[in-house]
Amino acid sequence: MNPIELILLQAEQVFGNxxxxxxxxxxxxxxxxxxxxxxxxxxxxxxxxxxxxxERIDHGYAG
Incomplete structure (x- = not known):
């Protein structure tokens, strides 16, 4: 996976959709x-x- 795909996947996991x-x-x-x-x-x-x-958002530290 390229970096953009990794960020897209991580963001979907963090935000739920x-x-x-x-x-x-x-x-x-x-x-x-x-x-x-x-x-x-x-x-x-x-x-x-x-x-x-x-990662900070996922742990509740930033938005």
Whole structure:
């Protein structure tokens, strides 16, 4: 799987469904430099930032 596919899968697991995951992934986030998570995840550093954000959300630390 490529990084984008991994982020899509992780987001669906965190949010419980594809629609909520897509909404989160496609909206710019201040915590991610006002970029959308899906755009940011296209390079290795951005991928790691988005992965970390999803892990924090999954553990109840951020939104």
């Amino acid at each position: 594809k629609a909520k995951a897509d909404a989160w992934l496609n909206q710019p986030k201040a915590s991610l430099g006002n970029q959308s998570p899906i755009e940011l995840a296209r390079n290795e550093v951005g991928y790691l930032m988005v992965k970390d954000a999803l």
